[in-house]
Amino acid sequence: MPVPPLVARGLRKRYRDTTALAGFDLTVEPGSVHALLGPNGAGKSTAVNTFATLTRCDEGEVRVAGHDVRREPAAARAAVGLVGQRAALDEILFGAENLVMFGRLHGLSRSAARERADELLRTFGLLEAADRKVSTYSGGMRRRLDIAVGLIRRPALLFLDEPTTGLDPRARNEVWQTVRQVVDAGTTVLLTTQYLDEADQLADRITVMNVGRVVADGTAQELKRRVGGDRVLVTAPAHADLRRLAAVLGGVADPELREVTVEAGPGGGAAALTAAVRALDAAGLEADDIMLRRPTLDEAFLHLTAAEPAPGTQRSEGAHR
Amino acid sequence: MNAVATTLRQSWVITLRDLKHWQREPWTPIFGIAFSVMLVLMFGYLMGGAIGLPGGGDYLHYLLPGIFALSMLFGIEATMSAIADDSKKGVTDRFRSLPISAAAVPLGRAGADLMNSAVELAVLMVGGLLIGWQASGSLGATVLAVVLLLWLRFAMLVLGVFLGLAFRGEGGVTAVQVLVWPIGFLSNVLVAPESMPAWLGAVAQWNPISATAAACRELFGNPSGITGGVLADHALLLAVLWPTALILVFVPLTARAYRRLSR
Numbered sequence: 001m002p003v004p005p006l007v008a009r010g011l012r013k014r015y016r017d018t019t020a021l022a023g024f025d026l027t028v029e030p031g032s033v034h035a036l037l038g039p040n041g042a043g044k045s046t047a048v049n050t051f052a053t054l055t056r057c058d059e060g061e062v063r064v065a066g067h068d069v070r071r072e073p074a075a076a077r078a079a080v081g082l083v084g085q086r087a088a089l090d091e092i093l094f095g096a097e098n099l100v101m102f103g104r105l106h107g108l109s110r111s112a113a114r115e116r117a118d119e120l121l122r123t124f125g126l127l128e129a130a131d132r133k134v135s136t137y138s139g140g141m142r143r144r145l146d147i148a149v150g151l152i153r154r155p156a157l158l159f160l161d162e163p164t165t166g167l168d169p170r171a172r173n174e175v176w177q178t179v180r181q182v183v184d185a186g187t188t189v190l191l192t193t194q195y196l197d198e199a200d201q202l203a204d205r206i207t208v209m210n211v212g213r214v215v216a217d218g219t220a221q222e223l224k225r226r227v228g229g230d231r232v233l234v235t236a237p238a239h240a241d242l243r244r245l246a247a248v249l250g251g252v253a254d255p256e257l258r259e260v261t262v263e264a265g266p267g268g269g270a271a272a273l274t275a276a277v278r279a280l281d282a283a284g285l286e287a288d289d290i291m292l293r294r295p296t297l298d299e300a301f302l303h304l305t306a307a308e309p310a311p312g313t314q315r316s317e318g319a320h321r
Numbered sequence: 322m323n324a325v326a327t328t329l330r331q332s333w334v335i336t337l338r339d340l341k342h343w344q345r346e347p348w349t350p351i352f353g354i355a356f357s358v359m360l361v362l363m364f365g366y367l368m369g370g371a372i373g374l375p376g377g378g379d380y381l382h383y384l385l386p387g388i389f390a391l392s393m394l395f396g397i398e399a400t401m402s403a404i405a406d407d408s409k410k411g412v413t414d415r416f417r418s419l420p421i422s423a424a425a426v427p428l429g430r431a432g433a434d435l436m437n438s439a440v441e442l443a444v445l446m447v448g449g450l451l452i453g454w455q456a457s458g459s460l461g462a463t464v465l466a467v468v469l470l471l472w473l474r475f476a477m478l479v480l481g482v483f484l485g486l487a488f489r490g491e492g493g494v495t496a497v498q499v500l501v502w503p504i505g506f507l508s509n510v511l512v513a514p515e516s517m518p519a520w521l522g523a524v525a526q527w528n529p530i531s532a533t534a535a536a537c538r539e540l541f542g543n544p545s546g547i548t549g550g551v552l553a554d555h556a557l558l559l560a561v562l563w564p565t566a567l568i569l570v571f572v573p574l575t576a577r578a579y580r581r582l583s584r
Contacts (some may be wrong), residue, residue: 052418056583074420082418088411092342104334105421107327133345149415 002030003066005079005157005188006051011060013046013212020046021057022212028157028190033183035203036192039305043212044192045085048161051190052082065156081150081158085165087142088149089134095145096121096130099152106153120148124178140171144178151182158182160191164198176201196298210305223304224295230269232262232276235289248283249276269294328422335429336436339403343437353399354441357392358448361385364511365452375515378544385449386466386537387510390530392441393474394505397481400434402494404485413582423579427482431475438474442467457542466540469560473533476564479571486578510534513546526550529567532559 006028013021020043028034036044049055051062053073062069065079089098096117103113121127124144150158164172179202183189193199199206200220208216216223234249236242236258246253251262264272269292280287343350369380407413416426456463484497509531514522525531535556538545547553
């Protein structure tokens, strides 16, 4: 069995009066995109910084590509690429020069660093901007270059800490495209995000965290399922008998909204919708509107993170750093 | 490749990066040098006429070695703000996430800053000679004076890296930019401590940059403005010891500040 790119067990980290990690566990499977999803201050960045050897946690064990980050930090660093929250680029150097510099620091020869820089610039559509100062780059270009820098040594695992925070929708799409490219090339990605659609779009597996611990873990589908299945909503016409409508459909009436909600059975949403239309038809009833509702990841997220914070923890620890 | 060679190779990559900054945005180093030139002109011509030297001698000859030492002290600002800037932009964190030696980044910075200071010294010395300053010491003595000045600069570098890591906020750099003035002036670089009230003169005499300035005056054969006291006899020794002491104290503190980034 291959070594998982990342295994973390029982991580605990306190900053003065706040708990950033309160017994955090995570396993990332090779070849996947794993999203750490959580609100601001959930401890996502602390977790990633611990994995990347930038932060030392108080308790717990982290193995990156089989290397303990405490005992073999150099080997662990060699196996990962980190793309932090801020684009950590040299603004005065050109895009290509940034790549060459970081390549040389990774131990590549001058010519090898140049070759790799060219390759990455081409892959990420930055060839034309190669000889321009990074300070002239757009937000999306910076992010792409930032990710390229993280990939110089073809790491087994790439950390992306909130890769699209602060980007406009177009730049965000560019970055998503880039992340997909990275994964297609065989790199395992661990990304943190506050955006549910980002996790939904990119991740094979999502770990939802809040106040320093895991509150849920699974695929986007599984998380949605935990909040409940599909529902059919039928809106009754103005003078219809709501109770009769509910009885015919086998659902629950909401007199205020004049709506009947029918939970979909194991057959799924489409089957429930068809059944509802047939039942209405057979009973000779009319409806103003019929629609199928799937639970969104948003709902799942709110549902999962609504739990009370553990005693002695605060929700705002991210703000202190 | 052994560890030392690898570290030096990595440092050189960082040095090249820092030098490229100056090549691309030359105004920062140019203004740094222009500033020291301005001090020479201001004190040499504007105020120099009113400044007398204990023991006699030409004030301009006295002034230039002082300005050399002062410009080494002022170099601390450039070092500190570069380090603070990298930390703020996350570049330091990226360096820290790489499998490179922890010493490579500060050493690379040191290489670039020392080169910058060497150029600044050269400009000041040539400019000084053009306006009539004389260095009448032997070649060996002149080289030794330059080495002592760069040794002081190296100590300021270590201090600058420490301050840049320890006080990363905006306020830190500003505080140092303000504080270097009284610290620089409370010395023998511009006027002889013997002209000050006795207690103040004692403080000025024990200022580390006074030792370097006094040693340079001795080595260049310039008037010392000193008729007695510790610098009259031990300027050279103190010009070696002061920076050495600062380096010995601040290298471990800097290493600690670097480690504390991973708190």
